[in-house]
Amino acid sequence: SDRTLKSELPFSFFVVIIIIIIIYSIAATASSNEMAHQSSSSPGEVHVGKITVQNNYGENLVGLLHETGSTELVILCHGLGASKEETTMGNLADAITKEGISVFRFDFAGNGESEGSFQFGNYLRDVDDLRSVVLYFSGGKHAIITVLGHSKGGNVVLLYASKYHDVPTIVNVSGRYDLKKGIDDRFGKDFLQNIKRDGFVDVMGKR
Structure with a gap:
């Protein structure tokens, strides 16, 4: 034993x-694995740079790229009479980049720093502008995972999705559903009479 x-x-x-x-x-x-997960879920420093994209009409569209180092990219579209500098656009960009995802927010033609003349409505032209932005980033190091629009921009992204099918996720934030409302607040109660009399109406901050 x-x-x-x-x-x-x-x-x-x-x-x-x-x-x-x-x-x-x-x-x-x-x-x-836990350390790797913590590292990937905690985004590093965000680098913001200005980028110019030319649309189909030869106008330069100005935007800000919030680069997190991620290949995933979300494009933000502003509303009527607004711009990429609007508080809502800034807050959305901050929230998304905190998740480690890169963001591009830009001015439609005739708004903000972009070239062109401001036009009321103009949805199809805005869709064309968005298309130019999507094509600019397509084939590069970024993969566009979402296009998000606020207010009028929400309508624009829906129109884009109905025409093109190259973005997997479309987000409509407070899109306009009654296009007759809110016009008086933006252009004044007598804007129709002013247009008929003068042929134009002044829109503050627009060209």
Whole structure:
């Protein structure tokens, strides 16, 4: 029996060592995966740069690229009489980049820093502008995962989705549903009479 015990001890010891190594490997792998997850879910520094995209009408559209280092990109579209600098656009960009996703917000033609003349309505031209932006980033290092529009921009992204099918996710934030409402607040109660009399109406901050 002593000989049997002595012959079994080395094997038992070997089994214990193997078990310890396996447990240590599992623990190390779990720790490594947790650190990797924390690193990927915590975005680093966001670099913001100005980019100019030319539309189909030869007008330069100015935008800001919030670069997180991610290949995923969300494009933001502003509403009527607004721009990429609008508070809503800034807040959306901040919220998305905090998730580690890059963002591009731009001015439609005739708005903000972009070239062109401001026009009321003009939905199809805005869709063309958005198309130019999408094509600009297509084929590059970024993959456009979402196009998001606020207010009038929400209507624009829906029109874009009905015409093109190259963006997997379309987000409409507070899109306009009654286009007759809100005009007086933006252009004045007598804007129709002014247009008929003068042929134009002044829109503050627009060309």
